[in-house]
Amino acid sequence: MGKTFKGRAILPANLAGEALVSRRGFNAYASFYNSLHDDVESAVCADRGNAQLFGRNMMDKIICLPKTTGSTSAGAVWQRAASLGVAPKAMLFAHSIDSLAAGGLIVADIWTHHRICTIDQLGEGFLLAVQDGDWLEVREDGTVEVVGL
Amino acid sequence: MDYLDTINIHLSQEDLNILQGAQGPSLQKVMEAVVRYGEALEARRLVDIEGPGHFVIPWSSPGIAPPIELLEELAGAGLKTKFPFTLDPKPALDFENLFLRPEERAAIEAMYRNQARYDELMIQLGLRDQDAYTCNPYQPEVGNIPKRGTILAWSESACAVYANSVLAARTNRNGAIMDILTNIVGKTPLAGLLTDEGRKATWLVEIMTANLPNPQLLGAAIGLKVLEDVPYIVNLNRHLSPKLEAKTTDFLQEMGTACATYGAVGLYHVEGITPEAVDSGRDLLAPGFQTYVIDEHELQELLGSFPLLWTDENATPERCYIGCPHLSLRQLYWWADAIRAALQIRTRHRLEIDTVLCAAPKVLEKFKEDESVYLELKEAGVKFSPACCETIFETRLCSGRPILTNSTKLRAYTTARFLPDEVLVEALVTGKVD
Numbered sequence: 001m002g003k004t005f006k007g008r009a010i011l012p013a014n015l016a017g018e019a020l021v022s023r024r025g026f027n028a029y030a031s032f033y034n035s036l037h038d039d040v041e042s043a044v045c046a047d048r049g050n051a052q053l054f055g056r057n058m059m060d061k062i063i064c065l066p067k068t069t070g071s072t073s074a075g076a077v078w079q080r081a082a083s084l085g086v087a088p089k090a091m092l093f094a095h096s097i098d099s100l101a102a103g104g105l106i107v108a109d110i111w112t113h114h115r116i117c118t119i120d121q122l123g124e125g126f127l128l129a130v131q132d133g134d135w136l137e138v139r140e141d142g143t144v145e146v147v148g149l
Numbered sequence: 150m151d152y153l154d155t156i157n158i159h160l161s162q163e164d165l166n167i168l169q170g171a172q173g174p175s176l177q178k179v180m181e182a183v184v185r186y187g188e189a190l191e192a193r194r195l196v197d198i199e200g201p202g203h204f205v206i207p208w209s210s211p212g213i214a215p216p217i218e219l220l221e222e223l224a225g226a227g228l229k230t231k232f233p234f235t236l237d238p239k240p241a242l243d244f245e246n247l248f249l250r251p252e253e254r255a256a257i258e259a260m261y262r263n264q265a266r267y268d269e270l271m272i273q274l275g276l277r278d279q280d281a282y283t284c285n286p287y288q289p290e291v292g293n294i295p296k297r298g299t300i301l302a303w304s305e306s307a308c309a310v311y312a313n314s315v316l317a318a319r320t321n322r323n324g325a326i327m328d329i330l331t332n333i334v335g336k337t338p339l340a341g342l343l344t345d346e347g348r349k350a351t352w353l354v355e356i357m358t359a360n361l362p363n364p365q366l367l368g369a370a371i372g373l374k375v376l377e378d379v380p381y382i383v384n385l386n387r388h389l390s391p392k393l394e395a396k397t398t399d400f401l402q403e404m405g406t407a408c409a410t411y412g413a414v415g416l417y418h419v420e421g422i423t424p425e426a427v428d429s430g431r432d433l434l435a436p437g438f439q440t441y442v443i444d445e446h447e448l449q450e451l452l453g454s455f456p457l458l459w460t461d462e463n464a465t466p467e468r469c470y471i472g473c474p475h476l477s478l479r480q481l482y483w484w485a486d487a488i489r490a491a492l493q494i495r496t497r498h499r500l501e502i503d504t505v506l507c508a509a510p511k512v513l514e515k516f517k518e519d520e521s522v523y524l525e526l527k528e529a530g531v532k533f534s535p536a537c538c539e540t541i542f543e544t545r546l547c548s549g550r551p552i553l554t555n556s557t558k559l560r561a562y563t564t565a566r567f568l569p570d571e572v573l574v575e576a577l578v579t580g581k582v583d
Contacts, residue, residue, distance in 0.1 A: 025377075030561070066376075067377060069413040072309065073324075074324055075205070075328070076216075096191070098322075102190060103324040104327070
């Protein structure tokens with residue numbers, strides 16, 4: 001039994017997957033900068049300012065983060081990544097979700113019908129507990145279990 | 150509509166009617182997005198938008214702009230924003246102004262092949278006019294200048310932070326697509342920076358530099374430290390006029406842009422200068438605020454941390470883009486004076502590096518009326534563009550090339566090298582970076 005955290009399910013889903021952890025603000029625009037063209041098959045993080053994620057494939061991962069940062073252009077990034085099939089499976093926020101991520105993820109959900117599960121308010125303890133590569137089980141009530149490697 | 154059973158946001162009867170399709174399925178879908186957005190932000194309710202919008206992303210690049218299909222759906226349903234809006238600058242399609250190589254031109258043409266249709270759709274959806282493209286819309290020549298306290302739903306991060314901080318209007322940092330959706334509904338969530346408590350500062354930022362620091366470096370430092378929080382900045386009034394005249398507002402525009410890029414700052418207060426700080430002073434600081442001290446060493450360290458991303462680090466610079474965000478009229482004259490002085494000192498007539506100054510169409514129009522200055526710069530090799538210079542890099546064809554900029558925002562998203570204004574002028578004249 002791993003550690004369990006309870007957050008608020010904004011876009012709920014039941015799923016499991018591998019954690020990719022950004023301990024600093026996640027700049028969605030910079031991260032997906034190279035992953036939005038018609039022929040992409042993955043979403044390799046292009047944000048040189050994010051040493052933890054730069055060069056890592058975000059597609060189908062569960063991204064664990066405090067909040068998103070950066071340009072408001074990012075609002076459209078989620079819709080595009082979802083429609084190209086290169087989006088992460090889930091976005092798990094330690095803090096309350098920021099307006100950019102909220103707007104972008106909700107628009108993606110309504111207009112592409114491709115859900116990127118979104119849970120916020122998981123707490124600082126969640127980011128301290130979760131490690132890159134950990135297996136996570138996410139439930140639609142906002143519960144996240146860090147199963148471990 | 151099962152999500153309605155689970156939400157806490159208070160909806161008016163009008164909101165509910167729209168949600169139930171009383172004004173058609175397209176507006177119903179738009180309203181659903183806005184309500185869910187409000188719920189995610191823990192808004193108490195939706196409030197009426199009271200002034201024109203300014204939106205991010207005026208070009209058709211996939212992934213960055215709202216998709217054409219979505220805009221067609223909205224326009225096809227006859228939907229339009231409550232007020233006419235302004236938009237960020239157009240993509241780099243004015244090739245005659247941009248020193249592009251043939252392969253870059255071809256790639257940009259292909260990338261923005263839907264631009265004409267995109268522009269038509271924006272007009273249908275409420276774009277003010279064909280000249281309303283800039284990331285500096287509150288310039289007097291452009292005129293999207295909201296009054297204090299006006300409820301807005303702006304997006305472009307550089308503009309939202311300015312509207313909140315310098316103009317004391319009230320907007321959250323809305324993202325692309327959600328910007329146009331909220332302005333179509335004419336309502337935005339009452340949350341965050343729209344509320345008095347959301348406008349309290351949780352950081353005291355003390356500027357301890359001997360002179361006025363570079364605004365773009367200062368903004369980057371603040372953004373990196375405070376992320377999405379609200380800073381209350383002190384001591385800038387030692388170096389800046391407390392009157393909101395052009396020199397001060399230009400400084401604040403550049404600083405705020407960098408704050409928003411390197412963090413997610415949507416509002417800052419500057420002691421003795423910005424309206425809410427003038428009125429309320431340090432009462433704006435929330436209990437338990439943190440303190441951040443910035444001195445010359447801090448800024449030098451930040452500058453030194455920017456990696457040089459040119460493929461050949463020793464390459465001779467080939468191009469320079471200035472005006473991200475768009476320059477004001479005063480800034481255009483500053484560059485004109487600085488370039489003239491630097492050329493005179495070296496008894497030269499032309500710059501060694503192809504240089505573009507970017508500004509709003511209406512600002513450029515005004516500047517060009519001053520023919521002697523305009524022609525002098527033109528003869529020195531400077532070109533002028535109303536485009537967004539960042540879009541040049543979207544093709545990836547100039548990634549790693551020796552391109553300079555005075556913008557920490559452009560540096561953040563591309564491989565362009567940042568130099569502070571005074572250093573950059575020297576480089577433009579000598580062709581070298583010391």
